[in-house]
Amino acid sequence: MENNAHNHMAEWKRSSVFIGAPTNLIAAATAFIPVLWLCGTYDCWPDWNIVLTAWGMTAASFGAFYIVEPISYYAALGMSGTYLSFLSGNIGNMRVPVAALALDSTNSQPGTLQAEIASTMAICGSIITNLFFTTLAAIVGTAVVAALPEFIVSALTKYAAAAIFGGTFGNFALHYPIVAVFALLVPLGIHMYFTTIPAWLLIIISVFGSMAFARLLYVMKGKN
Amino acid sequence: MKDYLEIANSGTVWMLCAVTVAIAFLQAVLYMIMAKRTAIKANIPNEVVSKSFRIGLITAIGPALGVFIVMVGLMTAIGGPMAWTRLSIIGAAPTELTAATYGAKAAGVELGGEGYTMTVMAVSWFAMALNGAGWLVVTGLFTPMLENLREKMSGGDPKWLIALSGACSLGIFGYLNHGNIMAGHGHAVAAISGALSMMFLVKCIVPKFPKLMEYSLGLAMLFGMFCAVIMETLG
Structure with missing residues (x-):
């Protein structure tokens, strides 16, 4: 099978x-x-x-x-x-x-x-x-x-795109609340400090940063 | 001298643009046939196939209506057939307008302005086609490499692969939402009320009425848009 x-x-x-x-x-x-x-x-x-x-x-x-x-x-x-x-x-x-x-x-x-x-x-x-x-x-x-x-x-x-972005994020946030907070605060925080950061770099940081953070949580959970 | 738009809207251009739209349609049909066949072979319930298809068909109505309206604006700038092709494949209206404008700028004129001749329109059309080809060629050639990358990152651990996919989506939507939150006003209201209403629906309503799950995102989107319009009217 x-x-x-x-x-x-x-x-x-x-x-x-x-x-x-x-x-x-x-x-x-x-x-x-x-x-x-x-x-x-x-x-x-x-x-x-x-x-x-x-x-x-x-x-x-x-x-x-x-x-x-x-x-x-x-x-x-x-x-x-x-x-x-x-x-x-x-x-x-x-x-x-x-x-x-x-x-x-x-x-x-x-x-x-x-x-x-x-x-x-x-x-x-x-x-x-x-x-x-x-x-x-x-x-x-x-x-x-x-x-x-x-x-x-x-x-x-x-507003259609903004609302659907929010809705999809909300659904994932129910499954992974801690990663969700991280995934939202990281681009917000970085953008506030570095206002001229190029969009492509911010996408990479958001996506791969969230994956790395999820990995950290996953490994820590496995150890406990 | 507006005859360049007359040619851009001619029957021949409609037919030539239809070729690329037809390929996008054909690809979707081929994948649907493949998914249905695989589901039968692997004993995956037909409900998974039909329900998923319905979800795609219905949930996309809202955003597709947005594309509908934007396209009407784009039609006046680059002609009906080009707007139709460009919005049926990769590239949203702002991307296409940027490429078309760069085409005009490279020739030293404004899009649709004085001196925007047929030759300049050809530069705009080349710019849009070359730009779209970027994504198509990269995915056409390198997608199997991305699959290897995902396999390496998941390390063959199915539980971690699930968490990895979730984190990837959260990263994407964290990025997309941050822009709307920073834009403030209606955009922020749409994003936040969309998120909260989705969480409420999934947590409190769907457990009682499981059938609603497939409409949940569509409903959350309508509520988010409604709140944003109210905010705009009041503010």
Whole structure:
């Protein structure tokens, strides 16, 4: 039985890479199709030095996140969850919260095959919802937003993410109250003292600091 | 000279942008098929599969409505099809607007301003595609290495792996919440009331009505948003 579960997990991981690696790489390439068509059709190829400058500017702003985010989010998303989340985006406000809630609601322990299946299904469900609403926005968005009362627009654009961040944190805090206090106070404290700290560095400190602190508690608990 | 937006909204661009959206959809469908098949093979109850899917579908409605509204704003800046693709894959509206603006700035003009020609729009489009490719290429190539890293960090101890995953999520959301708490006003109210209402629901209501668990985060989000709007109206 144990061996069987091990085999299923190994196969799951193999298939995850088999689906995820090519789709993420192909999507990176297909995202260039519209701009290549634009330049080819209207003969408006820009100066490559300008493109390189623009690329350099975006890489300076976001380049660190290309590496920091997949590493920092991995233990929360798992393997298939990482492929799915970094293709479809909206990681903090949709993918991690639904994956965590699915594990909780189905009593699945992280690291097990059941947890991988639960988080994968929840993330896929959230991707379907997201694609539905972006496609709807493309079709009727302008008319709908014009008809909505101002307070609903403001609530959804400004506060939906903040409220879901808070809710997800609250649920984890019930399970790990001491780590929760640490995880919230560390970025708050550091940001107050070092106001210019770059965001990518603060994410690393928050995530790996919380893991190190949890390890400390875990080892101390084991000794008692 | 606004004809660059006319081209950005043309039928051909919609079709070309649909390719990338279709790949995101296809990937999700392939993973769902794989999850269902694996669940049957490994004797994992179908309820885990269907309940988890429902949770994803329903809980994402709130944040997806937020994306819906933001996208309408983005459509006026970069055209409908581009906004659709960029918000269907990695990269949120601020990231895309930044990349598009850098494209214009590199060419020495403002996004959508005087001198924003089709050639400059091409720079903006290149900048967005190159930026998004950063995350896609890193995860496309190195995800198996991350799995090895997690295995090393957990040291084969399943109990510690559970605590490690929890600490990782707390680190992520501690970071994300700290920004809103420091922003104060509505943002802080939304985060704190969202957290407290979730704790109340899970601790006091869900034990009596276990079915509510899958809606708990959606309810907490609505309550957090409600409190923030009240605060905004009063303050």
